[in-house]
Amino acid sequence: QVQLVESGGGLVHSGGSLNLSCAASGLTLDHYAVGWFRQAPGKEREGISCISRGDSETYYADSVKGRFTIGRDHERNGVFLQMTGLKPEDTAVYYCKARYYTHFNPVQLLDSMATSGPWGQGTQVTVSS
Numbered sequence: 105q106v107q108l109v110e111s112g113g114g115l116v117h118s119g120g121s122l123n124l125s126c127a128a129s130g131l132t133l134d135h136y137a138v139g140w141f142r143q144a145p146g147k148e149r150e151g152i153s154c155i156s157r158g159d160s161e162t163y164y165a166d167s168v169k170g171r172f173t174i175g176r177d178h179e180r181n182g183v184f185l186q187m188t189g190l191k192p193e194d195t196a197v198y199y200c201k202a203r204y205y206t207h208f209n210p211v212q213l214l215d216s217m218a219t220s221g222p223w224g225q226g227t228q229v230t231v232s233s
Contacts, residue, residue: 106130108200115225116190124185125177126200133176134158137205138183139214140210141175142196143230149199151214153185163210168194190231197226 112124126138137156143149154163154191157173173186183200201217 108202108224110147110200110224110227112184113117113198113229115230117233118191118233120190120231121186121188122190122229124187124198124229125180126183126185128181128183132180133201133221134178135203135204137208137213138174138176138202138204139199139210139217140183140185141165141199141201141214141218143226144193144196147196149218150196151218154210154214155183156208156210157205159231161208161210163214187229189233190229192233194229194233195231196223199223199226204211208213 107129111126116122137154141149141151152165152168155174156186158177173191176183203213205213205215211220
């Protein structure tokens with residue numbers, strides 16, 4: 105059974121940092137593109153970052169570019185999201201998804217991930233001002 109489990113969220117002050125993890129079971133995550141999403145209260149879910157197989161390409165939404173870093177933890181079959189310079193508007197539940205692909209188009213991949221398969225429980229990030 106394929107499962108992705110998000111963890112690492114918490115409560116931080118504005119300007120703080122958090123490291124989120126996406127742990128996979130039932131698949132080898134290195135073979136897939138992985139995307140991070142977030143959903144704030146009352147807002148639509150937003151795809152914020154994506155990483156290709158082989159880690160050669162990454163994508164960040166403008167809202168997080170320069171502050172967040174996506175990467176892989178190969179030993180743990182996982183993907184992390186390092187978040188720095190957190191702002192109150194980063195408050196949301198964060199989710200990860202994976203998808204196999206032939207051509208890395210991160211925007212299309214995030215859209216595809218968002219509309220296919222179930223969502224995990226996510227991990228709550230709360231940034232206080």
